[in-house]
Amino acid sequence: MAIIQSKLRIPNFSPCLKRDRLYSYFEQQDNSTIIAVTGESGYGKTALVADYIREYDIPVVWYHLEKSDSYAHIFLSYLRFGLMQQSDLASSANLTIKPNDVEKALEDIILRLSSRTEPLFIVLDDYHCIDGSPDLKNIIEKLFTHSSPLVTFIILSRVKPALATTLRIRRTYKEITSAKLAFTRNETELFFNTLYQLNLETQELDLIFRITEGWVTSYQLIYGIINKMNRQERSLFWSKFPNVSDIFDILSTEILELQDEKTKEFLYKTSLLAELDPAVIERYLNMDNADSLLKNLLKNHLFIFQDEQGIFRYNRLFRQFLYQKYEEEVGAAAITKEHLKIASIYEDLYQFVHAFAHTTIGKDYPRAAKLMVYIRDRYNPIETMFFLDGWLEEISPGQSLANNTLFLIRCIPLSTLNELVTHFEQNIKVLKEKNNQLWLSYLQHRLAYIYFMRGEIFKSKNLFTESLKGSRLFHDYPMTALSLILIAELEGYLGNQEEALQNVRQALFISEKYGLKHTQLQALDTLSTIYINVDKLDRASICIQQALEISSTYDHSSLVFVYTNLGKLSRKKGNLKEAIEWGEKAVKFAEKYKTDFDIGWSHLHLGESYIEQGRLELAERHLSKAFTSFSLFSYYRHMVLLAQIKLYESQEDMEQLEKKKKELLEFCTFNNFHWVLNQHKDSIEEKPGVKMRVQTVVREKAKxxxxxxxxxxxxxxxxxxxxxxxxxxxxxxxxxxxxxxxxxxxxxxxxxxxxxxxxxxxxxxxxxxxxxxxxxxxxxxxxxxxxxxxxxxxxxxxxxxxxxxxxxxxxxxxxxxxxxxxxxxxxxxxxxxxxxxxxxxxxxxxxxxxxxxxxxxxxQSLYIRLLKILANHYYNEKSYSTSFDYFDKILYKDPFQENIYFDYIELLLRQNLISQANDVADKMVHYIEKEMGINVQNKLYEIFSKYQNSLSLTK
CATH class of the missing domain: 1.10.10.10 (Winged helix-like DNA-binding domain superfamily/Winged helix DNA-binding domain)
Structure with missing residues (x-):
């Protein structure tokens, strides 16, 4: 056997990022040390140790292990030769050890290591090649046990080494895993901007770190691709990132192809899960050993992590790679079905947020809308929405936010979205300060859409315009198209039909060029609306038919808007029977989804068709429903007011007509919808001075x-x-x-x-x-x-x-x-x-x-009076739950409101809610009697006595 000296040569990595935060693991201890550096391929295990040894000039025996080194005589031959090299004795030594001389050679090596008086590192690189070898188990244990305290063994391995527990207890054992080896955000910046001087922008560094999660090899590959690119060329690269062939090829050859078919199938299917919950996996894959499989993947470092809460998940980059490979193998339709299957499992487990996300990805929008009702009634809105924000993209890697934004915003109650505004505004401020254009663009788009739904037209338009700059910069075509569509809608509302037409045509061009079905559908729907408004009905008809075909295949939730537009088109053509048929179909569809906006929109347009047909009682009923559904959608509420004005003109109900005109005038003035007043001034009878007064108020508000x-x-x-x-x-x-x-x-x-x-x-x-x-x-x-x-x-x-x-x-x-x-x-x-x-x-x-x-x-006093009025109002309207919520708000705000307690308790008892009444009484006794010293128990007894024959009121 000949010694191959290159197997004992320390590798050289130049240039290499200095990893100061990890160097402390290699500092000498009082006892001899075993350091296991473990992790998936490409996490820089070898580079880290080699760089440290060169930095501090540490004597080392570096042994590159292969499968053939599993034999005792080969292993000891190389180890002895490496030790002799350290003593400059290698040239005169008998280079190889024969199988029969293993014991004697081992004693000689142990003698050398036990008497060592100078520090020495022995690095066993690719230790997984020999781990578990029966020939070496006892040899390695003896070497580790009997070596001098100045000898440090460093194990570099893709899997956690199978060392005896007693050995770990006797020695100072340390472990550096891939989680520690991964580059931090700060190291990401040092790598690209200090080591290689690329001067990447904040959002570029954030994107790299977020997607790769610090996988070291990916940084080298990214550098090799972008090092000669300018800023514009890089922005195009980021639009496709991380779908880069070099990166995915390494994951395929170094990781995936080394697994057996059963493991591959498990990896593929579980890539649909953002969190690897064993209970969910067992039901999904019909197995009973998911936990042990996950722990085995963790042990073998297959790009899987377990966080502080014990939740397993894949590295984000690896999961996106698996997801894409699985989709290529089985097709998008099969992936959609799998998501719905997973959604059912989560729903059965009462994990409604996860169920909602998978149902939305699976495009079962009616079911997703029902799940949102559960979520809204069960959970605090802020926590829920921050969880959902970005969660859909997390579950379906590579899918654009644009694919589900419109449904998501319509589905979530606007009252809940309103609570997010402040948080979004604060985050936008931070991102602007950091000049993080990529994430800023996404957040601006989300907030713009909330403003859009709230009726803050100019705020919405400005933010969409800002977001559009970012999406264009990073070549995010779905987001670009969606922003253009929504800007077009806003321009249409403002009466700028030409600008609206220009924007929506751009959106349609982008959508059809890049095969973006969701935004193509939205663009066609918006374009048909514009054509109807400018009486180009033939063009509108073509667009609507195309939208109907796409929505029937790709997005059923949008059918409510397509049906509504078909009704508007029929009404414009004078075919009122057909208009009402489409309108009723839209209403039926909207009621199925139970989202306020869809309900309001469909009832409004059906009501308008009934006005045209002269069925005014039906029209009034539908417009009333629309008005209620649009209670938080300010801009759309004015549309209902305009329709009601037309209704009362048809009924010749002058009292209601004047009332609605006044309401519209006040509403538009208060909300600064001055263009609405200008567009519909003929609908509002102007009395002397009214017009000037409105203009003055509007002008003043505009300032x-x-x-x-x-x-x-x-x-x-x-x-x-x-x-x-x-x-x-x-x-x-x-x-x-x-x-x-x-x-x-x-x-x-x-x-x-x-x-x-x-x-x-x-x-x-x-x-x-x-x-x-x-x-x-x-x-x-x-x-x-x-x-x-x-x-x-x-x-x-x-x-x-x-x-x-x-x-x-x-x-x-x-x-x-x-x-x-x-x-x-x-x-x-x-x-x-x-x-x-x-x-x-x-x-x-x-x-x-x-x-x-x-x-x-x-x-505060006004606020409590306000809450009391609302509490009583809802009680009189028999909305008891809402009423009692307001009483709870009062007592939460001020628990020393004596009269409120008495009123609240009596109303609860009227509804036979004895347990709740007792709870409120308990609270009253605590705050009013115990803390303020006012006796209330006698009065409480009297109130309870009126509603209960037998009392257990001994509180």
Missing amino acids: KTLSIQTLGDFRIVNNNQPVTIKRNSSIRLLQYLITKRNKQINKEVLLEEVFPEGNAESINNQLYVSLSILRKALEPDLKSGNQSKYIVRSENHFIFNSNCIDLDVDKYMILTASLDNNHSPSRLKSLLEAEKCYKGDFFQAYPYEAFLDMDRMQL
């Missing part, structure tokens, strides 16, 4: 670029950009000005309240510095304080003008100006708006500012 939120979290926004005031005294000054808004404030009084400490000169300086910083924050383009429109000074007085500010507390005071029992629809709407406006106590993060207390108490 309100500054928005200040004081109820709940304190927040300032100027021209849709968050404003930060860094000086605390400036914040304190603004708070005081808001409490005294629109009133003259004497300078001396202001100084005393806001700057109570310091001499006259000091507090004057504080005032002017604070005032200057405040004005600059609110009006960044202000050249002189005298020109401020918000903080006006008149000699020795200041005035804070809130009339040109969108100040939430002003809106709240207007909405609660008359808290009475008038429960008309418009009044009820105002009350609900007021409740939504009250996001928390007045400047709730500043509880110790004395000058805020009076306003805070007043506003």
Whole structure:
């Protein structure tokens, strides 16, 4: 046997990223050490150890193992030769060991290692090649046991080494797994921008790190591809990433092809799961050993991890590779069926969020809509929506957000989406600061769509336009097409039909060029709407028929809009019978999905068809249903009001007609829908002065670029950009000005309240510095304080003008100006708006500012009165659950409301909800009697006695 000296040569990796955070694992310990560096192929095991040894010039025997080294005489021959090389004795030694001399040679090697007085690393590279060899088991154990404390054995292996437990206890054993070997986000930046000086942008680095999860080899491959690309060429590359042949080829040859067929099948099928839950897998694959299989994959480092909660999952890049390979093998239709099968399992296990996601990917939209009802009623909306946000893309790798966005946003209640707005706005601010264009584009699109549904037309259009820039930059064609479609719809609403037509045609071109069926469907539907509006009915008919074919195959949830457009087209052509048939079909379809927007949309257009046919009672019923369904969809509500005006004109009901015209006028003025008033001015009878007044109000509202939120979290926004005031005294000054808004404030009084400490000169300086910083924050383009429109000074007085500010507390005071029992629809709407406006106590993060207390108490008192009115209203409407929710809100806000307890308990008892009444009574006794010392048990006994013959009230 000849010694191949290259097997004992330390590998050289140049250039190589220095991994300082991992070097501590190799520091010498008091006892001799075994360090196992384990992980999948390509995690840089060898490079890490070789780089450390070269960095610190550590004596080493580096042994590249192969299957043939499993024989004892071969293994010991190489090991002895390596040790002799360290002592410069290799040239004179007997190079090989014969099988009969193994024991003697082993004793000689152990003697050398046990008497070692200098540090030495022995690296056993590719240890998995010999792990479990019966010839070597005892030899390796003796070597590890009897070596000097200065000898460190380093095992490099793709699998966890099968070492005896006693050996691990006796020795200092350390393990570096692939989770630790993976590059961190910081190392990602060091690799590309420091080591290779590519100057990648933040979003590029984030994308690499998120998709690869730090897999080292992929970084080398990515560098090899992009190192000579410019920014524009890279953006095209990222649009296809990680579907890169070089990366997927390595995963195929180095990982997948080495597995047996049974393991391959398991990997393929479980790639449909974002989380590898053994209970789900066993039901899905009809097996009973999923847990042991997963642990075996984990042991063998098959790109699988187990997080802190014990949940198994694949590396994101590996899973996307498996998912794509599986889809290529069985086809997209089969994958869809598999997702629905998985959805049923999750539903049976009451894991409704997972079930919803898989059902949506499987395109069973009616079932997904039903699951959303369960989710909405069971879980807190914020947590649920953050879980869902991005989850669909996670479950179906490579699928664009555009494929399910429209259904997802329609399916989720707008009240829930409204709660996400603040979080999205904050995240957008952070992403802008980091200049992360990729994720910023996605988030802007989500928020824009929420604004779209809420009726904030200009906000929505601006955000879609911003998002469009990002999706074009990164060649995200589905997102680009969807943004163009939604911008087209907004342009259509604003009466800009030419701009709408231009945008939707671009979207249709992109969709058909790249085979994007979902956006092709949406583009055709929007295009047909535009053609109907401009009376190009033949063109509209062609588009609608094409949309009908696509939706019947690819997206049944969109049929409600196709049917509605078919009804509009028939109505335009004068075929009212056909229009009503399509309209009724749309309504039936919408009711099946139970989503508010679809219901409102279909009933609105069916109602319009009934008006045309003269069946006014039916029209009124459908329009009423639409009005209720659109309760949170401000823009679409005005469409119902216009239809109702037409209805009452047909009925010649002048009282209702005038009422609806007034309601429309107030509604559009309040929401600043000035273009609606201009488009439909003929529908609104203008009385002297009305037109000018509306225009004045609209013009004034349009100037309100500054928005200040004081109820709940304190927040300032100027021209849709968050404003930060860094000086605390400036914040304190603004708070005081808001409490005294629109009133003259004497300078001396202001100084005393806001700057109570310091001499006259000091507090004057504080005032002017604070005032200057405040004005600059609110009006960044202000050249002189005298020109401020918000903080006006008149000699020795200041005035804070809130009339040109969108100040939430002003809106709240207007909405609660008359808290009475008038429960008309418009009044009820105002009350609900007021409740939504009250996001928390007045400047709730500043509880110790004395000058805020009076306003805070007043506003809180109004809020409790508001909740009480709503509680009683819903009780009278027999919406008992809603009523009791409002009582709970009151007591959560202020648990010392004695009269509220009595009213609440009595109403519960009327509905025979004795257990709930007892719970409320318990709470009352705790807060009112025990904490305030007011006896309430006698009165409670009287109330319970009225509704119960036998009482167990001993609380």
